[in-house]
Amino acid sequence: MSAAVEAQRRGARVTLIDEALKPGGQIFRQSATNQKLIVGLPGELKRKTELLLRFDAIRDRIDYRCKHTAYALFEGPELHISDDDTSEVLRPDVVVIASGVCERAIPFPGWTLPGVVYAGAAQALLKSQGLRFGERIVIAGAGPLPVAVAAQLVRAGARVVAVAMLYPLRGMLLQPWALWMGRSVVKEGWQYLNTLRHNKVELLSAMVPVRADGCRHIESVQLARHDGTGRHLAGTERRIGCDVLALNYGFTVNSELANMAGVRFEYNPGRGGWVPVTDHLCRTSVAGVMVAGDGAGLRGARVAECEGRIAGAAAACYFNDTGTDQLEQELEKEFRQRRQHGVFQRAVQQTLYLPRGVWEWADNDTVVCRCECISLHRIRQAVAQGHTSMNGIKRNTRAGMGWCGGRMCMQNVAAIATAGRAPGDLPPMTPRPLARPVTLRSLQNQRTP
Protein backbone atom coordinates (compact mmCIF):
# COMPACT_ATOMS: atom_id res chain seq x y z
CA MET A 1 0.00 0.00 0.00
CA SER A 2 2.71 2.36 1.09
CA ALA A 3 4.72 1.61 -2.07
CA ALA A 4 1.66 2.08 -4.30
CA VAL A 5 0.91 5.47 -2.75
CA GLU A 6 4.49 6.67 -3.17
CA ALA A 7 4.92 5.36 -6.73
CA GLN A 8 1.62 6.90 -7.83
CA ARG A 9 2.57 10.21 -6.25
CA ARG A 10 5.73 10.18 -8.35
CA GLY A 11 3.81 9.69 -11.55
CA ALA A 12 4.04 5.92 -12.11
CA ARG A 13 1.13 3.87 -13.45
CA VAL A 14 0.38 1.45 -10.59
CA THR A 15 -1.44 -1.89 -10.41
CA LEU A 16 -1.84 -3.31 -6.88
CA ILE A 17 -2.51 -7.04 -6.47
CA ASP A 18 -4.08 -7.85 -3.09
CA GLU A 19 -5.29 -11.27 -1.91
CA ALA A 20 -7.63 -9.70 0.63
CA LEU A 21 -11.11 -8.25 0.15
CA LYS A 22 -10.12 -4.85 1.49
CA PRO A 23 -6.84 -2.90 1.64
CA GLY A 24 -4.83 -2.96 4.87
CA GLY A 25 -2.88 -6.21 4.76
CA GLN A 26 -2.28 -8.15 7.95
CA ILE A 27 -1.35 -5.42 10.42
CA PHE A 28 -3.83 -2.75 9.36
CA ARG A 29 -6.54 -5.32 8.62
CA GLN A 30 -9.95 -3.70 8.27
CA SER A 31 -13.24 -4.91 9.61
CA ALA A 32 -15.01 -7.06 7.03
CA THR A 33 -18.32 -5.92 8.38
CA ASN A 34 -19.37 -2.32 8.47
CA GLN A 35 -19.23 -2.11 12.22
CA LYS A 36 -16.35 -0.18 13.76
CA LEU A 37 -14.16 -2.47 15.85
CA ILE A 38 -11.45 -0.99 17.99
CA VAL A 39 -8.58 -3.46 18.23
CA GLY A 40 -5.13 -2.22 19.19
CA LEU A 41 -3.72 0.86 20.84
CA PRO A 42 -4.27 4.52 19.92
CA GLY A 43 -0.82 4.86 18.31
CA GLU A 44 -1.36 1.88 16.01
CA LEU A 45 -4.86 3.04 15.10
CA LYS A 46 -3.56 6.50 14.21
CA ARG A 47 -0.96 5.03 11.83
CA LYS A 48 -3.61 2.73 10.35
CA THR A 49 -6.05 5.59 9.73
CA GLU A 50 -3.33 7.75 8.18
CA LEU A 51 -2.18 5.08 5.73
CA LEU A 52 -5.73 4.08 4.78
CA LEU A 53 -6.60 7.74 4.15
CA ARG A 54 -3.53 8.21 1.95
CA PHE A 55 -4.48 5.04 0.09
CA ASP A 56 -8.11 6.10 -0.34
CA ALA A 57 -6.92 9.35 -1.91
CA ILE A 58 -5.19 7.50 -4.76
CA ARG A 59 -7.45 4.47 -5.02
CA ASP A 60 -9.29 5.74 -8.10
CA ARG A 61 -6.04 6.63 -9.81
CA ILE A 62 -4.49 3.16 -9.60
CA ASP A 63 -5.64 -0.25 -10.78
CA TYR A 64 -6.50 -1.90 -7.44
CA ARG A 65 -7.15 -5.64 -7.75
CA CYS A 66 -8.46 -7.03 -4.51
CA LYS A 67 -9.19 -10.79 -4.25
CA HIS A 68 -6.39 -11.43 -6.76
CA THR A 69 -3.49 -13.83 -6.33
CA ALA A 70 -0.04 -13.56 -7.92
CA TYR A 71 0.80 -17.18 -8.67
CA ALA A 72 3.97 -16.90 -10.77
CA LEU A 73 6.76 -14.44 -11.48
CA PHE A 74 9.39 -14.86 -14.19
CA GLU A 75 12.25 -12.75 -15.45
CA GLY A 76 11.10 -9.89 -17.59
CA PRO A 77 9.37 -9.30 -15.22
CA GLU A 78 6.30 -11.28 -16.15
CA LEU A 79 3.68 -11.58 -13.42
CA HIS A 80 0.81 -14.08 -13.56
CA ILE A 81 -2.29 -13.30 -11.54
CA SER A 82 -5.69 -14.88 -11.05
CA ASP A 83 -8.97 -14.41 -9.25
CA ASP A 84 -11.71 -17.00 -8.68
CA ASP A 85 -12.64 -17.32 -12.34
CA THR A 86 -10.06 -15.60 -14.54
CA SER A 87 -6.32 -15.15 -14.99
CA GLU A 88 -4.07 -12.56 -16.60
CA VAL A 89 -0.41 -12.03 -17.47
CA LEU A 90 1.06 -8.62 -16.62
CA ARG A 91 4.34 -7.29 -18.07
CA PRO A 92 5.19 -4.22 -16.01
CA ASP A 93 8.55 -2.40 -15.91
CA VAL A 94 8.96 -3.13 -12.22
CA VAL A 95 7.37 -5.55 -9.77
CA VAL A 96 7.53 -4.63 -6.07
CA ILE A 97 6.92 -7.75 -3.98
CA ALA A 98 5.44 -6.95 -0.57
CA SER A 99 4.41 -10.48 0.32
CA GLY A 100 5.17 -10.25 4.05
CA VAL A 101 5.56 -13.25 6.31
CA CYS A 102 3.38 -16.09 7.49
CA GLU A 103 3.37 -17.55 10.97
CA ARG A 104 5.28 -20.54 12.16
CA ALA A 105 4.63 -23.13 14.86
CA ILE A 106 6.62 -26.14 16.03
CA PRO A 107 5.04 -29.59 15.68
CA PHE A 108 4.09 -31.45 18.87
CA PRO A 109 1.55 -34.24 19.51
CA GLY A 110 -1.99 -32.99 18.98
CA TRP A 111 -1.07 -29.76 17.17
CA THR A 112 -3.33 -30.56 14.22
CA LEU A 113 -6.49 -30.72 16.37
CA PRO A 114 -9.17 -28.13 15.52
CA GLY A 115 -8.85 -25.26 18.00
CA VAL A 116 -5.04 -25.30 17.85
CA VAL A 117 -4.45 -22.20 15.74
CA TYR A 118 -1.81 -19.60 15.00
CA ALA A 119 -1.90 -16.51 17.21
CA GLY A 120 -2.31 -14.35 14.11
CA ALA A 121 -5.51 -16.21 13.22
CA ALA A 122 -7.08 -15.27 16.54
CA GLN A 123 -5.96 -11.70 15.89
CA ALA A 124 -7.21 -11.61 12.29
CA LEU A 125 -10.61 -13.02 13.26
CA LEU A 126 -10.84 -10.39 16.00
CA LYS A 127 -9.82 -7.49 13.74
CA SER A 128 -11.81 -8.35 10.65
CA GLN A 129 -14.73 -10.37 12.01
CA GLY A 130 -15.25 -9.09 15.53
CA LEU A 131 -14.91 -12.64 16.76
CA ARG A 132 -13.53 -13.81 20.08
CA PHE A 133 -12.07 -17.11 18.95
CA GLY A 134 -12.32 -19.33 22.02
CA GLU A 135 -14.06 -19.41 25.39
CA ARG A 136 -10.92 -20.40 27.31
CA ILE A 137 -7.80 -19.43 25.41
CA VAL A 138 -4.18 -20.42 26.06
CA ILE A 139 -1.44 -18.71 24.04
CA ALA A 140 2.05 -20.17 23.61
CA GLY A 141 4.98 -18.79 21.67
CA ALA A 142 8.04 -16.61 21.43
CA GLY A 143 8.67 -12.96 20.63
CA PRO A 144 6.24 -10.06 20.90
CA LEU A 145 3.15 -11.36 19.08
CA PRO A 146 1.73 -13.70 21.79
CA VAL A 147 1.61 -10.88 24.34
CA ALA A 148 0.03 -8.43 21.88
CA VAL A 149 -2.62 -10.93 20.75
CA ALA A 150 -3.39 -11.93 24.35
CA ALA A 151 -3.92 -8.30 25.36
CA GLN A 152 -6.06 -7.51 22.32
CA LEU A 153 -8.25 -10.54 23.02
CA VAL A 154 -8.59 -9.62 26.71
CA ARG A 155 -9.55 -6.04 25.80
CA ALA A 156 -12.24 -7.42 23.50
CA GLY A 157 -13.66 -9.35 26.44
CA ALA A 158 -12.25 -12.81 25.70
CA ARG A 159 -11.02 -15.11 28.45
CA VAL A 160 -7.29 -15.76 28.10
CA VAL A 161 -6.18 -18.07 30.91
CA ALA A 162 -2.41 -18.22 30.30
CA VAL A 163 0.39 -17.01 28.03
CA ALA A 164 3.36 -19.41 27.89
CA MET A 165 6.56 -17.76 26.65
CA LEU A 166 9.64 -19.59 25.35
CA TYR A 167 11.95 -17.03 26.98
CA PRO A 168 11.44 -14.77 30.02
CA LEU A 169 10.47 -11.26 28.88
CA ARG A 170 13.11 -9.67 31.08
CA GLY A 171 15.75 -10.77 28.55
CA MET A 172 14.91 -7.60 26.61
CA LEU A 173 16.03 -5.46 29.54
CA LEU A 174 19.62 -6.46 28.87
CA GLN A 175 19.55 -4.36 25.72
CA PRO A 176 18.81 -0.79 26.87
CA TRP A 177 20.04 0.78 23.62
CA ALA A 178 17.67 -1.34 21.55
CA LEU A 179 14.81 -0.54 23.93
CA TRP A 180 15.50 3.18 23.56
CA MET A 181 15.64 2.99 19.75
CA GLY A 182 12.34 1.12 19.70
CA ARG A 183 10.76 3.12 22.50
CA SER A 184 7.43 3.69 20.73
CA VAL A 185 7.01 -0.06 20.21
CA VAL A 186 8.25 -0.78 23.75
CA LYS A 187 5.61 1.60 25.09
CA GLU A 188 2.89 -0.37 23.30
CA GLY A 189 4.33 -3.61 24.65
CA TRP A 190 4.30 -2.22 28.17
CA GLN A 191 0.64 -1.22 27.81
CA TYR A 192 -0.21 -4.71 26.60
CA LEU A 193 1.60 -6.30 29.57
CA ASN A 194 -0.32 -4.02 31.92
CA THR A 195 -3.60 -5.19 30.40
CA LEU A 196 -2.61 -8.79 31.08
CA ARG A 197 -1.59 -8.00 34.67
CA HIS A 198 -4.83 -6.15 35.43
CA ASN A 199 -6.88 -9.01 34.07
CA LYS A 200 -4.93 -11.66 35.98
CA VAL A 201 -3.73 -13.51 32.88
CA GLU A 202 -0.98 -15.93 33.94
CA LEU A 203 2.36 -15.21 32.27
CA LEU A 204 4.37 -18.44 32.22
CA SER A 205 8.08 -17.97 31.53
CA ALA A 206 10.14 -20.66 29.80
CA MET A 207 7.09 -22.91 29.40
CA VAL A 208 6.27 -24.75 26.20
CA PRO A 209 3.58 -27.14 24.97
CA VAL A 210 4.02 -30.89 25.47
CA ARG A 211 0.80 -32.14 23.90
CA ALA A 212 -2.74 -31.07 23.02
CA ASP A 213 -5.56 -33.48 23.84
CA GLY A 214 -9.14 -33.74 22.73
CA CYS A 215 -11.48 -35.79 20.62
CA ARG A 216 -12.85 -33.72 17.73
CA HIS A 217 -11.23 -30.48 18.94
CA ILE A 218 -8.74 -29.46 21.61
CA GLU A 219 -9.98 -29.86 25.20
CA SER A 220 -6.76 -29.36 27.13
CA VAL A 221 -3.09 -28.59 26.66
CA GLN A 222 -0.20 -29.94 28.67
CA LEU A 223 2.62 -27.45 29.23
CA ALA A 224 6.05 -27.97 30.80
CA ARG A 225 9.10 -25.91 31.64
CA HIS A 226 12.07 -26.34 29.36
CA ASP A 227 15.72 -26.68 30.26
CA GLY A 228 16.97 -23.66 28.33
CA THR A 229 17.65 -25.66 25.19
CA GLY A 230 13.97 -26.31 24.49
CA ARG A 231 13.79 -29.84 25.97
CA HIS A 232 10.91 -30.56 28.35
CA LEU A 233 11.86 -30.87 32.03
CA ALA A 234 10.26 -33.97 33.57
CA GLY A 235 8.07 -33.29 36.59
CA THR A 236 7.14 -29.73 35.58
CA GLU A 237 4.10 -30.67 33.46
CA ARG A 238 0.88 -28.80 33.94
CA ARG A 239 -2.48 -29.40 32.25
CA ILE A 240 -4.76 -26.48 31.40
CA GLY A 241 -8.28 -26.87 30.00
CA CYS A 242 -8.97 -24.74 26.91
CA ASP A 243 -10.92 -24.72 23.66
CA VAL A 244 -8.32 -22.66 21.77
CA LEU A 245 -4.54 -22.89 21.89
CA ALA A 246 -2.96 -20.06 19.87
CA LEU A 247 0.67 -20.58 18.80
CA ASN A 248 3.39 -18.35 17.38
CA TYR A 249 7.02 -19.40 17.22
CA GLY A 250 8.21 -16.85 14.71
CA PHE A 251 7.62 -16.38 11.02
CA THR A 252 8.45 -17.63 7.55
CA VAL A 253 9.07 -15.16 4.73
CA ASN A 254 6.65 -15.57 1.81
CA SER A 255 9.45 -15.83 -0.71
CA GLU A 256 8.08 -18.07 -3.50
CA LEU A 257 7.64 -15.30 -6.08
CA ALA A 258 11.10 -13.79 -5.58
CA ASN A 259 12.59 -17.28 -5.60
CA MET A 260 10.77 -18.20 -8.81
CA ALA A 261 12.11 -15.04 -10.47
CA GLY A 262 15.65 -16.22 -9.62
CA VAL A 263 16.52 -13.61 -7.00
CA ARG A 264 19.65 -14.24 -4.88
CA PHE A 265 18.81 -15.48 -1.36
CA GLU A 266 20.58 -15.73 1.99
CA TYR A 267 19.70 -17.66 5.15
CA ASN A 268 18.79 -15.57 8.20
CA PRO A 269 16.96 -17.52 10.94
CA GLY A 270 15.91 -14.41 12.92
CA ARG A 271 14.42 -12.80 9.83
CA GLY A 272 12.25 -15.69 8.72
CA GLY A 273 14.52 -18.29 7.11
CA TRP A 274 15.60 -17.89 3.48
CA VAL A 275 15.24 -14.21 2.56
CA PRO A 276 15.82 -12.36 -0.71
CA VAL A 277 18.94 -10.16 -0.70
CA THR A 278 18.06 -6.49 -1.31
CA ASP A 279 20.07 -3.28 -1.47
CA HIS A 280 19.21 -0.02 0.32
CA LEU A 281 16.65 0.84 -2.39
CA CYS A 282 14.94 -2.60 -2.14
CA ARG A 283 16.38 -3.79 -5.47
CA THR A 284 17.24 -7.47 -5.89
CA SER A 285 19.76 -9.27 -8.09
CA VAL A 286 17.12 -9.53 -10.85
CA ALA A 287 16.37 -6.41 -12.90
CA GLY A 288 12.85 -5.11 -12.41
CA VAL A 289 12.16 -7.20 -9.31
CA MET A 290 12.11 -5.41 -5.94
CA VAL A 291 11.15 -6.69 -2.50
CA ALA A 292 9.99 -4.44 0.36
CA GLY A 293 9.02 -4.95 3.99
CA ASP A 294 8.87 -8.24 5.85
CA GLY A 295 8.98 -10.14 2.53
CA ALA A 296 12.68 -9.12 2.44
CA GLY A 297 13.21 -10.35 6.02
CA LEU A 298 11.16 -9.87 9.16
CA ARG A 299 11.57 -6.37 10.60
CA GLY A 300 8.09 -5.39 11.70
CA ALA A 301 5.27 -3.16 10.50
CA ARG A 302 7.03 0.17 10.94
CA VAL A 303 10.04 -0.76 8.85
CA ALA A 304 7.64 -2.23 6.28
CA GLU A 305 5.74 1.03 6.00
CA CYS A 306 8.82 3.22 5.47
CA GLU A 307 10.44 0.62 3.23
CA GLY A 308 7.27 0.65 1.13
CA ARG A 309 7.81 4.36 0.57
CA ILE A 310 11.44 3.70 -0.38
CA ALA A 311 10.47 0.94 -2.82
CA GLY A 312 7.65 2.98 -4.32
CA ALA A 313 9.96 5.94 -4.92
CA ALA A 314 12.75 3.77 -6.29
CA ALA A 315 10.33 1.86 -8.55
CA ALA A 316 9.04 5.10 -10.04
CA CYS A 317 12.64 6.13 -10.85
CA TYR A 318 13.85 2.63 -11.70
CA PHE A 319 14.86 3.29 -15.29
CA ASN A 320 16.10 6.76 -14.59
CA ASP A 321 19.61 6.23 -13.21
CA THR A 322 20.37 9.92 -13.27
CA GLY A 323 17.95 10.42 -10.41
CA THR A 324 19.58 8.00 -7.95
CA ASP A 325 21.62 10.59 -6.01
CA GLN A 326 18.66 12.91 -5.75
CA LEU A 327 16.40 10.02 -4.77
CA GLU A 328 18.74 9.01 -1.96
CA GLN A 329 18.71 12.55 -0.65
CA GLU A 330 14.93 12.70 -0.74
CA LEU A 331 14.66 9.39 1.10
CA GLU A 332 17.10 10.36 3.88
CA LYS A 333 14.27 10.48 6.45
CA GLU A 334 13.04 7.00 5.48
CA PHE A 335 16.58 5.55 5.62
CA ARG A 336 17.05 7.03 9.12
CA GLN A 337 13.72 5.59 10.34
CA ARG A 338 14.58 2.18 8.96
CA ARG A 339 18.00 2.21 10.66
CA GLN A 340 16.49 3.29 13.99
CA HIS A 341 13.81 0.58 14.00
CA GLY A 342 16.37 -1.92 12.71
CA VAL A 343 18.34 -1.75 15.96
CA PHE A 344 15.25 -2.64 17.96
CA GLN A 345 14.17 -5.30 15.48
CA ARG A 346 17.49 -7.11 15.81
CA ALA A 347 16.84 -7.41 19.56
CA VAL A 348 13.33 -8.69 18.83
CA GLN A 349 14.73 -11.25 16.39
CA GLN A 350 16.84 -12.71 19.19
CA THR A 351 13.67 -13.53 21.14
CA LEU A 352 12.57 -15.63 18.14
CA TYR A 353 15.70 -17.78 18.17
CA LEU A 354 14.67 -21.44 18.43
CA PRO A 355 16.97 -23.68 20.50
CA ARG A 356 17.67 -27.18 19.18
CA GLY A 357 15.61 -29.02 21.79
CA VAL A 358 12.30 -27.82 20.32
CA TRP A 359 12.74 -30.33 17.49
CA GLU A 360 12.29 -33.11 20.07
CA TRP A 361 8.71 -32.07 20.92
CA ALA A 362 7.19 -34.12 18.12
CA ASP A 363 6.94 -37.90 18.44
CA ASN A 364 7.22 -40.35 15.54
CA ASP A 365 3.54 -40.12 14.59
CA THR A 366 3.25 -36.34 14.80
CA VAL A 367 2.27 -34.83 11.46
CA VAL A 368 4.86 -32.29 10.25
CA CYS A 369 3.49 -31.51 6.77
CA ARG A 370 -0.19 -30.85 7.43
CA CYS A 371 -1.36 -30.80 3.81
CA GLU A 372 0.03 -34.21 2.88
CA CYS A 373 -0.17 -35.77 6.39
CA ILE A 374 3.55 -36.59 6.50
CA SER A 375 4.83 -37.71 9.91
CA LEU A 376 8.11 -36.92 11.62
CA HIS A 377 9.10 -40.58 11.30
CA ARG A 378 8.58 -40.50 7.53
CA ILE A 379 10.83 -37.46 7.12
CA ARG A 380 13.59 -38.93 9.32
CA GLN A 381 13.35 -42.17 7.35
CA ALA A 382 13.84 -40.30 4.06
CA VAL A 383 16.85 -38.43 5.47
CA ALA A 384 18.34 -41.72 6.74
CA GLN A 385 17.95 -43.14 3.22
CA GLY A 386 20.07 -40.34 1.85
CA HIS A 387 17.44 -37.86 0.69
CA THR A 388 19.12 -34.96 2.45
CA SER A 389 18.20 -31.99 0.26
CA MET A 390 14.84 -30.23 0.50
CA ASN A 391 14.04 -31.26 -3.06
CA GLY A 392 14.98 -34.86 -2.22
CA ILE A 393 12.82 -34.96 0.90
CA LYS A 394 9.94 -33.44 -1.05
CA ARG A 395 10.23 -35.95 -3.91
CA ASN A 396 10.56 -38.88 -1.54
CA THR A 397 7.89 -38.05 1.03
CA ARG A 398 5.60 -35.42 -0.59
CA ALA A 399 6.28 -33.08 2.36
CA GLY A 400 5.84 -29.52 1.08
CA MET A 401 3.96 -30.62 -2.04
CA GLY A 402 0.49 -29.80 -0.78
CA TRP A 403 -2.02 -26.98 -0.86
CA CYS A 404 0.00 -24.43 1.08
CA GLY A 405 2.96 -24.79 -1.28
CA GLY A 406 5.27 -25.75 1.57
CA ARG A 407 4.94 -22.39 3.32
CA MET A 408 3.70 -24.01 6.54
CA CYS A 409 6.31 -26.76 6.90
CA MET A 410 9.38 -25.93 4.82
CA GLN A 411 11.40 -24.33 7.63
CA ASN A 412 10.37 -27.09 10.05
CA VAL A 413 11.32 -29.86 7.62
CA ALA A 414 14.77 -28.27 7.12
CA ALA A 415 15.26 -28.03 10.89
CA ILE A 416 14.17 -31.63 11.45
CA ALA A 417 16.37 -32.92 8.61
CA THR A 418 19.42 -31.31 10.24
CA ALA A 419 18.24 -31.95 13.83
CA GLY A 420 18.04 -28.18 14.32
CA ARG A 421 21.79 -27.74 13.70
CA ALA A 422 22.04 -25.99 10.37
CA PRO A 423 18.77 -25.62 8.49
CA GLY A 424 20.55 -22.90 6.48
CA ASP A 425 22.70 -25.56 4.81
CA LEU A 426 19.60 -26.77 3.00
CA PRO A 427 18.56 -24.36 0.24
CA PRO A 428 14.78 -24.14 -0.22
CA MET A 429 12.89 -26.40 -2.58
CA THR A 430 12.99 -25.28 -6.21
CA PRO A 431 9.92 -23.08 -6.57
CA ARG A 432 7.59 -24.27 -9.29
CA PRO A 433 4.65 -22.42 -10.67
CA LEU A 434 1.99 -22.29 -9.39
CA ALA A 435 2.93 -20.56 -6.15
CA ARG A 436 -0.74 -20.70 -5.14
CA PRO A 437 -3.49 -23.13 -6.09
CA VAL A 438 -5.29 -21.87 -9.22
CA THR A 439 -8.36 -23.46 -10.77
CA LEU A 440 -8.28 -24.76 -14.34
CA ARG A 441 -11.24 -22.51 -15.01
CA SER A 442 -9.15 -19.44 -14.11
CA LEU A 443 -6.34 -20.53 -16.43
CA GLN A 444 -8.81 -21.23 -19.22
CA ASN A 445 -10.40 -17.79 -18.90
CA GLN A 446 -7.24 -15.80 -19.54
CA ARG A 447 -7.88 -12.11 -20.00
CA THR A 448 -5.74 -10.07 -22.35
CA PRO A 449 -4.91 -6.62 -21.06
Add this chain to the structure above:
Amino acid sequence: MPGFTGLSMSNRNRRIRNAAADTFGIEFEGRAIDALPGESVAATLIANGHYNLRSAEDGSPRGVVCGVGVCWECRCIIDGRPNSRACMVEVKPGMTVRRQRGLGY
Protein backbone atom coordinates in the same frame (compact mmCIF):
# COMPACT_ATOMS: atom_id res chain seq x y z
CA MET B 1 -7.30 -30.25 36.11
CA PRO B 2 -9.98 -31.76 33.88
CA GLY B 3 -10.18 -31.04 30.16
CA PHE B 4 -12.42 -28.32 28.82
CA THR B 5 -15.26 -30.15 27.14
CA GLY B 6 -18.02 -27.60 27.54
CA LEU B 7 -17.67 -26.15 24.03
CA SER B 8 -20.81 -24.06 23.81
CA MET B 9 -22.85 -24.00 20.63
CA SER B 10 -24.31 -20.60 21.45
CA ASN B 11 -22.84 -17.65 19.62
CA ARG B 12 -23.46 -15.08 22.34
CA ASN B 13 -20.05 -15.45 23.89
CA ARG B 14 -17.95 -15.29 20.78
CA ARG B 15 -19.39 -12.47 18.68
CA ILE B 16 -18.65 -8.90 19.69
CA ARG B 17 -21.51 -7.69 17.51
CA ASN B 18 -25.00 -8.37 18.79
CA ALA B 19 -27.16 -10.58 16.66
CA ALA B 20 -29.42 -7.95 15.14
CA ALA B 21 -32.30 -7.88 12.70
CA ASP B 22 -29.97 -8.53 9.77
CA THR B 23 -29.05 -12.03 11.00
CA PHE B 24 -29.71 -14.70 8.37
CA GLY B 25 -29.49 -18.47 8.19
CA ILE B 26 -27.07 -20.83 6.46
CA GLU B 27 -26.77 -24.60 6.58
CA PHE B 28 -23.81 -26.53 8.00
CA GLU B 29 -23.87 -30.33 7.72
CA GLY B 30 -27.64 -30.16 7.23
CA ARG B 31 -28.31 -28.04 10.31
CA ALA B 32 -29.37 -24.40 10.33
CA ILE B 33 -26.98 -21.91 11.95
CA ASP B 34 -27.11 -18.14 12.10
CA ALA B 35 -24.77 -15.78 10.28
CA LEU B 36 -24.16 -12.04 10.19
CA PRO B 37 -23.62 -10.05 7.00
CA GLY B 38 -19.96 -9.52 6.08
CA GLU B 39 -18.67 -12.47 8.09
CA SER B 40 -16.41 -15.11 6.59
CA VAL B 41 -17.76 -18.67 6.56
CA ALA B 42 -15.03 -19.56 9.09
CA ALA B 43 -16.21 -16.83 11.47
CA THR B 44 -19.83 -17.99 11.22
CA LEU B 45 -18.89 -21.61 11.94
CA ILE B 46 -16.60 -20.71 14.86
CA ALA B 47 -19.21 -18.36 16.33
CA ASN B 48 -21.61 -21.30 16.32
CA GLY B 49 -19.11 -23.58 18.06
CA HIS B 50 -18.05 -25.60 15.02
CA TYR B 51 -14.26 -25.90 15.06
CA ASN B 52 -13.96 -29.16 13.16
CA LEU B 53 -14.29 -28.26 9.46
CA ARG B 54 -12.59 -31.08 7.60
CA SER B 55 -11.14 -34.53 7.90
CA ALA B 56 -7.73 -34.93 6.30
CA GLU B 57 -6.61 -37.81 4.09
CA ASP B 58 -5.44 -39.68 7.23
CA GLY B 59 -8.87 -39.15 8.85
CA SER B 60 -7.72 -36.62 11.45
CA PRO B 61 -10.03 -33.68 12.18
CA ARG B 62 -8.81 -30.23 11.07
CA GLY B 63 -9.97 -26.66 11.51
CA VAL B 64 -8.89 -23.05 11.02
CA VAL B 65 -5.11 -22.61 11.52
CA CYS B 66 -3.78 -19.40 9.94
CA GLY B 67 -7.06 -17.55 9.44
CA VAL B 68 -5.66 -15.53 6.53
CA GLY B 69 -5.78 -17.89 3.54
CA VAL B 70 -2.23 -19.27 3.67
CA CYS B 71 -2.55 -22.77 5.12
CA TRP B 72 -5.64 -24.15 3.34
CA GLU B 73 -6.51 -26.19 6.47
CA CYS B 74 -10.08 -24.80 6.65
CA ARG B 75 -11.09 -25.93 3.18
CA CYS B 76 -14.62 -27.27 3.01
CA ILE B 77 -17.43 -27.75 0.52
CA ILE B 78 -19.25 -24.43 0.10
CA ASP B 79 -22.34 -24.49 -2.14
CA GLY B 80 -21.06 -27.70 -3.70
CA ARG B 81 -17.59 -26.33 -4.49
CA PRO B 82 -14.92 -28.41 -2.70
CA ASN B 83 -11.62 -26.97 -1.47
CA SER B 84 -13.14 -23.57 -0.68
CA ARG B 85 -11.28 -21.81 2.13
CA ALA B 86 -13.82 -21.00 4.85
CA CYS B 87 -11.65 -18.09 6.00
CA MET B 88 -11.63 -16.41 2.57
CA VAL B 89 -15.28 -16.81 1.49
CA GLU B 90 -17.90 -14.32 2.62
CA VAL B 91 -21.05 -15.89 4.00
CA LYS B 92 -24.27 -15.37 1.99
CA PRO B 93 -27.92 -16.10 2.88
CA GLY B 94 -28.95 -19.66 2.11
CA MET B 95 -25.40 -20.96 1.71
CA THR B 96 -24.82 -24.66 2.34
CA VAL B 97 -21.51 -25.71 3.87
CA ARG B 98 -20.32 -29.27 4.33
CA ARG B 99 -17.33 -30.85 6.00
CA GLN B 100 -14.80 -32.03 3.45
CA ARG B 101 -13.42 -35.55 3.63
CA GLY B 102 -10.07 -35.98 1.90
CA LEU B 103 -10.06 -34.27 -1.47
CA GLY B 104 -13.82 -33.74 -1.30
CA TYR B 105 -14.77 -35.26 -4.64
